[in-house]
Amino acid sequence: MQEQREENDSCKEMPHQPHVVSLFALVGMSICAVMAVTALFNNNVFLTSSLFFASFIYFVAYFVYKKYDNVQLSSAIVLYSLYLLMFYLVYTGGVEQTGPLWVYVVAPVSVFIHGLKRGLIDIAVFIFIISLIMFIPTDIVFHTTYSTEFKLRLIFSFSTVTFLSALYEYSREKSYKHMLELNFKYQQLAHIDPLTKLSNRRNALNILQQEQSRIERNKEALSIILCDVDHFKHINDKYGHSAGDAVLVELSHLFNIQMRKQDCISRWGGEEFLFILPQTNAENANVIAEKILLKLNKYALNYNDEKIKVTVSMGIAQFDGSQSIDAVINNADNLLYQAKNSGRNQIFPKFENNKT
Numbered sequence: 001m002q003e004q005r006e007e008n009d010s011c012k013e014m015p016h017q018p019h020v021v022s023l024f025a026l027v028g029m030s031i032c033a034v035m036a037v038t039a040l041f042n043n044n045v046f047l048t049s050s051l052f053f054a055s056f057i058y059f060v061a062y063f064v065y066k067k068y069d070n071v072q073l074s075s076a077i078v079l080y081s082l083y084l085l086m087f088y089l090v091y092t093g094g095v096e097q098t099g100p101l102w103v104y105v106v107a108p109v110s111v112f113i114h115g116l117k118r119g120l121i122d123i124a125v126f127i128f129i130i131s132l133i134m135f136i137p138t139d140i141v142f143h144t145t146y147s148t149e150f151k152l153r154l155i156f157s158f159s160t161v162t163f164l165s166a167l168y169e170y171s172r173e174k175s176y177k178h179m180l181e182l183n184f185k186y187q188q189l190a191h192i193d194p195l196t197k198l199s200n201r202r203n204a205l206n207i208l209q210q211e212q213s214r215i216e217r218n219k220e221a222l223s224i225i226l227c228d229v230d231h232f233k234h235i236n237d238k239y240g241h242s243a244g245d246a247v248l249v250e251l252s253h254l255f256n257i258q259m260r261k262q263d264c265i266s267r268w269g270g271e272e273f274l275f276i277l278p279q280t281n282a283e284n285a286n287v288i289a290e291k292i293l294l295k296l297n298k299y300a301l302n303y304n305d306e307k308i309k310v311t312v313s314m315g316i317a318q319f320d321g322s323q324s325i326d327a328v329i330n331n332a333d334n335l336l337y338q339a340k341n342s343g344r345n346q347i348f349p350k351f352e353n354n355k356t
């Protein structure tokens with residue numbers, strides 16, 4: 001149970017930012033539409049229709065995201081239609097050979113959408129194709145020619161922008177991962193007791209709340225055991241505070257061994273522990289509590305060559321969903337108090353099979 005409830009224990013891949021992809025689609029759609037109108041005024045019919053078509057494709061990308069929530073398909077449409085538009089602009093030269101000026105958009109968009117590795121592979125393929133388009137001489141219609149200086153400078157300056165975009169993306173990914181790690185660490189600190197590494201009181205209460213709704217649905221029994229170390233002050237006074245700490249850590253290991261995987265063991269406070277036992281009635285909880293008591297009675301904890309004998313007292317309360325969590329905890333607390341008052345090293349309530 002504890003394992004399942006532990007917060008994310010690994011840093012996930014950086015997610016694509018769906019909203020930014022839809023924004024790319026909107027911006028692409030608007031810019032292409034404006035450029036198409038400009039080309040229309042310049043009587044460039046072929047460019048006008050190509051840009052209107054590109055604008056429509058960006059609209060499709062936006063629609064796919066909004067209607068079907070398909071970010072991957074929407075990203076692919078945005079990116080590869082951008083590539084096709086750039087190939088077209090480099091091939092034809094656009095208006096007065098200014099078409100290649102737009103290729104710089106490709107670098108940041110590629111690494112943003114596909115991440116560093118895949119983005120750089122895409123860009124390498126892109127550079128290869130525009131080099132082919134520019135350097136391979138052809139007299140096919142609409143193919144424009146550029147000076148060698150222009151072609152080389154375009155490739156070099158585009159590579160520089162790619163390098164800077166990759167650098168930016170690298171530091172963005174790094175800080176994102178660092179942020180996830182910090183987030184994980186603080187979540188751990190908020191839920192785990194630093195000394196024993198058990199769930200803390202807050203986490204135990206969360207778990208009880210979740211279990212309460214489950215019990216209400218499934219009508220299953222759940223028991224809690226409130227367990228307090230006997231005369232712990234005496235252990236601290238006799239062996240020192242560090243020894244007291246070591247006792248708490250050792251007890252936590254021992255409880256972990258005795259309990260089932262679905263049970264939750266938490267440090268309720270000071271020298272007090274709370275066990276949450278799902279699908280367990282009070283009688284069965286008593287069997288587990290008995291096992292712990294017997295184990296401790298035969299056991300002495302080792303601390304700096306000293307053998308420290310430890311006993312615990314426990315109060316068990318069954319939770320059937322009709323009471324409040326506070327009421328069940330109070331019930332267990334009262335029973336623990338009775339166990340203490342009856343001489344400690346025992347469990348309350350007493351059951352038939354209670355050997356103490």
Ligand SMILES: Nc1nc2c(ncn2[C@@H]2O[C@H](COP(=O)(O)OP(=O)(O)OP(=O)(O)O)[C@@H](O)[C@H]2O)c(=O)[nH]1
Nearest residue numbers: 228229230231232233234236241242244245270271
């Ligand atoms: N070493 C150590 N001691 C702690 C910690 N938290 C609480 N304590 C000590 O636990 C002791 C609890 O003492 P009491 O409440 O009198 O209880 P007790 O001595 O166990 O007596 P009973 O519960 O009546 O059997 C106090 O001395 C606290 O200082 C901790 O994290 N480490």
